[in-house]
Amino acid sequence: MNLPQALKRPTLHEELVERLRNLVVEDALKPGEKVPEKDLCEAFGVSRTPLREALKVLASEGLVVLQTNRGARVAKVTREELEKTFPVIAVLEQLAGEQACLHLDNAGIARIQKRHDAMVKAFHARDRKAYFKANQDIHNALIEGAGNDILETHHRLLAARVRRARYMVNLSDERWAQAIDEHEQMMALLHARDAEGLGLLMKTHMMNKFAAHIRALSFAEEDGLG
Amino acid sequence: MNLPQALKRPTLHEELVERLRNLVVEDALKPGEKVPEKDLCEAFGVSRTPLREALKVLASEGLVVLQTNRGARVAKVTREELEKTFPVIAVLEQLAGEQACLHLDNAGIARIQKRHDAMVKAFHARDRKAYFKANQDIHNALIEGAGNDILETHHRLLAARVRRARYMVNLSDERWAQAIDEHEQMMALLHARDAEGLGLLMKTHMMNKFAAHIRALSFAEEDGLG
DNA sequence: TGACGTAATTATGAATTCATAATTCAGTCA
DNA sequence: TGACTGAATTATGAATTCATAATTACGTCA
Structure with a gap:
């Protein structure tokens, strides 16, 4: 009991x-x-x-x-801090991806698929806010799906520190399309329960996100908004 | 300035x-x-x-x-918690290994080599306490060597939670010898600056450590000490 | 006018106080 | 004897108070 x-x-x-x-x-x-x-x-x-x-x-x-x-x-979120934080988030997501493949049942995967569909819909509607929210939901669901609350806690701590930065950048159309593509692949790997594959993809996905942010940040700094 | x-x-x-x-x-x-x-x-x-x-x-x-x-x-450190914590530590050490290869200068590597030698000496003298300390020093130095204080902070938080458990198990002679062997390989990869290789090895090293702990813990539980 | 020094004010770290929840313990009754 | 009740004690969460550091405001003099 x-x-x-x-x-x-x-x-x-x-x-x-x-x-x-x-x-x-x-x-x-x-x-x-x-x-x-x-x-x-x-x-x-x-x-x-x-x-x-x-x-x-x-x-x-x-x-x-x-x-x-x-x-x-x-606390100020400096570029230096982003550069240190993202790689750590990336390896945590990698682990989460691997574990989620092993732990999630079909219903759990279905729930994520639903959110994924919502995200794709937001993408086609060019609704950045809805996209951002759905994206966040998916990542959180995958972390949760790993069934490791220690992992979850530390991911949450790190994500909180960069979330603000992530709200601010509006990603380029190219990067946006690329992100969607990566997410499609993620879903495929999740359905196939390719743990290692999903882990690796989630890591590179996160690092690509990071690179896009740094790029956006550079432009912002040039505009004197840094 | x-x-x-x-x-x-x-x-x-x-x-x-x-x-x-x-x-x-x-x-x-x-x-x-x-x-x-x-x-x-x-x-x-x-x-x-x-x-x-x-x-x-x-x-x-x-x-x-x-x-x-x-x-x-x-807080009690349950077996379940160990099972959740070690994989997270492992991926952080993997990242640390990769980054340390890239960031450490020769002097830094030399310092770690020195500690490694001290650890090997403690192993031959069968001085568990000195071994444990030197081992800890090496891992900390590698984490530090990554030059990422965010990584360092989160590693420290997680390590603190399992350190007590790690004091308690006295590792078997086999595992001890294996650990030394893994550390020898780590030094070789560090000198060769094989970032990916060192990262992977540090991860498996940590997971081996973990497995040994779980085994020791099982015996302890059978003896009614859990 | 403007830089400097000093007094008044405010903010902060830490001790103390206060109300209340939890625990202990004595007494009662089956 | 042993489980239950309720008063006495203790521990806890939170407000208040107090000493001191930091900041601001003001007046002086170059």
């Missing part, structure tokens, strides 16, 4: 970690900006203690940077 | 994270045990506030588990 774990009520600091993380990822708190402790306390209606606890956790995740006696700032 | 980053004095909670982490990794606080908030406050001579902040961080690292209104316990 599967007894429910001693039920877990949330504490303030846990909720705050969630909500602050969202503020950062959704760009309500911008990189480099100070995290206004007092204002946030008022906004959330809590005292400083749980909020500060939450900030410590976010700092350990790398989403904010703490400066002694000078409070917290939202 | 390379300006020093706004110099960073440590805060109490940061020091406490360090010291508590050590207590857990070095097995002074045992898995499943309650973390005695009050005692630790007295021992460290601090109030509960910074200590609790530190516990939140450790919880986000997975070293302790928080239960609402029931305090913190040292």
Whole structure:
């Protein structure tokens, strides 16, 4: 029998970690900006203690940077950091791809296929927002499909740090088409349950994504937006 | 010019994270045990506030588990968790091996060779403790050699969670000899700067290590020590 | 006018306090 | 004796307070 774990009520600091993380990822708190402790306390209606606890956790995740006696700032996502983060995400996705092939049942694969179809539809409709969302869903589903929560946790931590950057670049039509093509191949390999193949493809897919981002970032920097 | 980053004095909670982490990794606080908030406050001579902040961080690292209104316990390292953690460490080491080949200069490789020699010496002297330390040093040096602090951070987080388990198993003579052999090959590939080769070997090396641990753990469980 | 030094203000780290949930323990009754 | 009840104790989460570092505002002098 599967007894429910001693039920877990949330504490303030846990909720705050969630909500602050969202503020950062959704760009309500911008990189480099100070995290206004007092204002946030008022906004959330809590005292400083749980909020500060939450900030410590976010700092350990790398989403904010703490400066002694000078409070917290939202971490900047530098190009250098992207260059270090993407390869790590890539190998985690590779592992996820391999494991997903082994662990997912047919129903699980069908669910991913559905999302894939939605993504292709968004591509043809040139709906970038829907595409982005579906894409994210697929990757998350594959990670989940690996059935390894340690892998999932670390992937999530890393993905959170670059997600903001990923919202900002609007990929070129070429890259977009290429990405769709890669995803088609991924689905084929998943259906064939070619673990090694899917792993390798997911890694290169991620590195291609990365290269596109760096390129886009270069243009942005030239335009003085970096 | 390379300006020093706004110099960073440590805060109490940061020091406490360090010291508590050590207590857990070095097995002074045992898995499943309650973390005695009050005692630790007295021992460290601090109030509960910074200590609790530190516990939140450790919880986000997975070293302790928080239960609402029931305090913190040292996380148990179950076999299931080992089974999920090792593959992730393995792919991170693979990446590290690849990158280290590309980034390390000759001096860096020489430093690792020195540690390797020390490890081989400890092996011949059958000094398990010295071997374990040298082994750890080598792996850490290779990770560092990759020159990717994101990779390093996540490797450290994962390694911390299994280190305790790794202290406990005493590897068989066969496995020990095999490990030495694998390390000899690693050095050869590093000198040859065969990035792909070293990456693959480090991955399988880690998975072999893992298999040996699981075997040892099985015997321990049969002996009723699990 | 503008750079410098100093006082006032604010923000931060950490200790303390407070309300409440969990645990312990004594007492009761079957 | 042993399971149950409820009061006493303790531990925990969160608010508040306090000391000090950082920042801002202001006044002085070149």
